[in-house]
Amino acid sequence: MKRQRRRALRQPAPPSRRRRGGPSLGDRLQSYLVLHVQTAKAALRRMRGAPFAMALTLLVIAVTLALPTSFHLLVKNLRMVGGDLEATNEISLYLKPELSNDAGRKLAERLQSHAQIAEARLITKEAGIEQLKAYSGFGEALAMLNFNPLPVVIGIRPKDSLAQPEQVERLVAELKTLPEADLVQSDIQWMHRLHAMLQVAERSFGVLGVLLGAAVVFIIGNTIRLELYGRREEIIVQKLLGATDRFIRRPFLYTGFWFGFLGSVGAWIVVGVMLLVVRAPIQQLNTLYGSDFSLAFLGFRESILLIGGACFLGIAGAYTVLVYHLRDVRPE
């Protein structure tokens, strides 16, 4: 038996020493790819080995990512509302309540010839109450009133040349000085306020996003650090057998990747569920106001950005920890 063993040893041992241990380039490439797939799978398997810890970590990551994502969606939807309103760039001139439809009609005709006004449209008291009945849902309550509380309103569309908001505001100021005017309301002013608010919101979204992104890096990094110390012995053995730092880092980077990927998919689902939850009341508002506003969800690009960004954060978190802590894990 021993002789057989010896012969087996002798046969495949050519003395060309340099080539003896090294795999070829094609082999290397193939095994490199296989290694990556295997490492990714192994990292996932290892995470599944501690399902409770994994679920908890993923939940924390998902919620952390869902926060800026839903904030972004809120701003995005408000912007879309804003966009709709902008199209109706109208000034509403409410006349003093004692003025009649006829007085309103005269004023409208006068305004129609104003240099900066494209259209002045009369909304009589009756037309106003019809609209209110139709859209507000207060129809029954209004029907019980035996008088019409609404003033005459003139809807004014400024000329397109008034692109500057200040010019529109000057027109508004001018209209306010009319003796017939009770209240002048311009959507454009609202638009300005809304846009200013959205700008603030977007900026704070940026800050929030950076902070929570850092939090995700930290959460994933910390998880990786714990795993690193749990697998100390294994790393030491790998180092003794000639493993490079890259080889040792790889499974941990995949773990970071998986946490980022699964966490962001979780965030995507969380935000989706949130949207479904608020969709029902929005639909009610729609039927109430006759609007056709629908909530927008994350688009394809935004989803890719969320998931890709989280994968990157996961890998970055893992890498940072590895750079600092792999140095401590040495054979000696």
Place this chain on the structure above:
Amino acid sequence: MLEFKEVYKRYPEFGEALHDVSFHIGRGERVFLTGHSGAGKSTLLKLVAVIERATRGQIVLDGQNITRASNREIPYIRRKLGLIFQDYKLLYDRPVFENVALPLVIAGFNPSEVSRRVRAALGKVGLLSKEKRLPQTLSGGEQQRVGIARAIVHKPDFILADEPTGNLDSEAAQEVMDIFRDFNEIGVTLLIASHDEALISRVGGRVLRLQHGSLAEAQA
């Protein structure tokens, strides 16, 4: 193959573990490193595998001065060696096959080549039937043979073994030594630290004797 030139090793917490050690080991030689406990045998082997760094002196391995090796070069130095540890250093949560495959996976061999070579190495140490077992379910001698299979699977030119028979009874120790001798006969260089003088004289080979960190005598 390996040359030590006036090598000193000082541990900050301990003092001088190796003192002015010089020797040369030629290719294909079989050398035993012996000496009392604490003489510095393990320290000397660790210097060769760059697990520790020499305080002074030069160590040349296969033409490369490893005392000046950068951290990035260390893995590639270790891949040239077959390291065998007294405490085996196996991964206990992985079956025998994966333990033996580790040096090949690290070096980037493709899976079919890996399993071919692992089976060949396990065959040489007589553990082919136990490739799926976890190390804990094996005896000490068998675990040591897993460690040997892992050290030879990538066909190193130079095998370093630290007390490879320390935990084995004399029969198992003899078996392990037979395996080593087989390798030596096909041209693999051996450096084996051991204080089992009886076993050494039975197997035969050049002996380096360490005493309190100094080389006492070198005999053929």
